[in-house]
Amino acid sequence: MSQNQVVAISDAESPVPAPAAGRRWRRALDRWMVWWTTPLVLVAIYFGWKLYLAITDLSPFVMPTPEAVLAALKEQVTDPYIWEVHVWATFTETLSGLAIAIAVGVTLGFLIGKSRILARILKPFVVATQVTPKVALAPLFVLWFGFGPGSKIALAAIVSFFPIMTNTAFGVQSLPRSTKEMCTSVGASGWYRFRKVDLPHTLAYILAGMEVAIVLATIGAIVGEYLGGDKGLGRYALNLQNNLQIDMLFGSIVLMAAFGLVLYGSVVALKRLLIPWHESVRALREEGA
Amino acid sequence: MTAIHVDRITKRFDPDPGKAPTLGTIDLAIEDGEFVALLGPSGCGKTTLLRMIGGLEQPTSGQVLINGESVSAASKAARRRILASVGFVFQEHNLLPWRSALANVAVPLEVRGMARAERRRVAAEMLALVGLSHAEGKLPHELSGGMRQRVAIARALSYDPDILLMDEPFGAVDAQTRDVLNLELQRIWMRRRKTVVFVTHSVHEAVFLADRVVVMGASPGRVVEDLRITTPRPRSLEATMTPEFLATAATLRDFLSDHFTPQESAT
């Protein structure tokens, strides 16, 4: 007889009901809002820009018209050379730098997170690398790794590993004690815990660190390009400035911003893919964003 | 045979000798296949006692013997071997949020190196046992509180431990679901005959489930009453309305209220 009752209640505990139709509508509205507010803001910027030029009568070498920038941007976007040489160079440097930052940052993060002694030994050095202005290191990197991609990758790596490392260490330490005790009670070995508990738990934190790191890595690569070499978006912008092609320079800045945005968006997408169970991702999903 | 022997244990978190220890001397023998409910005021040390039996905490003095072997004195490796026959159901479910219900139940089996297909089969069987076959693929956050707790029970049962330690497993569920889970637990216990130590705040739950109710008092934590419940099984919810049941419950309530204020009974 107990069996019957069990079945009855199990069925009553059905999943959450679907949201009401009205709420769904409003959610859809919220979701599409950026698609009409963004053009509006852009139009406002356009007129503000025109107005400013009209009042101040600036030379086009200092401040080009929005039309000129748009025309330059159009030319740049359709120029395969820019994609194949400059964008590609910055892209590979940024991702190589990030890859190194992830490898080093995650390893150090785990060591620091797991061992208090290692944390004490490593922390001063790690913090020292962070308080040192990285741009000051750039000439040194050029000396060590040459004018090629090496120095840019090194700079991208060193500016971006810190958030990955601190996030990893924080993630490792934030594993709930109760979860550790569950592992003990089921008799899990250290290796099992590392692979099946610490890693998936920390992945969420690593990805959060990557969100910041990818932006920093892009900046690192571009700054590296400014300081030497002949390829990449940074180098390209510098050339344009030297040639006084200010409209093109503006266009290249827009390109860099778009570049950073796409990379950042990829990390966010990766987060949704890899940790769909995580609170932060679920909140995003529920907002319908 | 004695499954769990709590051999003159004391536990002191605060080294100040002026204060009463968290647990005074506790001596308890729990037989094989016995269902023991542990009852007592908040803070009297029920969880601490259970954690020491489960090897998650070391006693300050005394020892815990599981099937005649000392957990407290054992080396790490030996402790792992001894505790392989002990399952722990925590007050919080402690499920891994990235794993489905089925995969969570399979954790202990994975740890024991069982092959994937076999693992799936056993885990599915365990989920069926707790009435959750329809939720195999769900992640913990997609389950209700009671369902999560049942997954945790299925996990503890999956590797068929002889001893099951449960710390207020149904503390977080509503009264109706709790009744159902109690019936279910009784059914599982009758089928598998494990030694169970079950911590609860509910006198009703203790009398309904247990063969034996151990009441603890606080400051220092100690056993103040040890009562046998002889109501035949299977017990139905209606059996909780009988005069005997109510009388037993009343007796236990008296013991609890006698030892309710820690200061009152301070040594």
Ligand SMILES: Nc1ncnc2c1ncn2[C@@H]1O[C@H](COP(=O)(O)OP(=O)(O)OP(=O)(O)O)[C@@H](O)[C@H]1O
């Ligand atoms: N790790 C710890 N460090 C210090 N004191 C502790 C620790 N764990 C428990 N205590 C203390 O030991 C006492 C008993 O705690 P315990 O959790 O065993 O109580 P309990 O009987 O399970 O209470 P409840 O019914 O509220 O769960 C409490 O006074 C608590 O403050």
Ligand SMILES: [Mg+2]
């Ligand atoms: Mg407790």
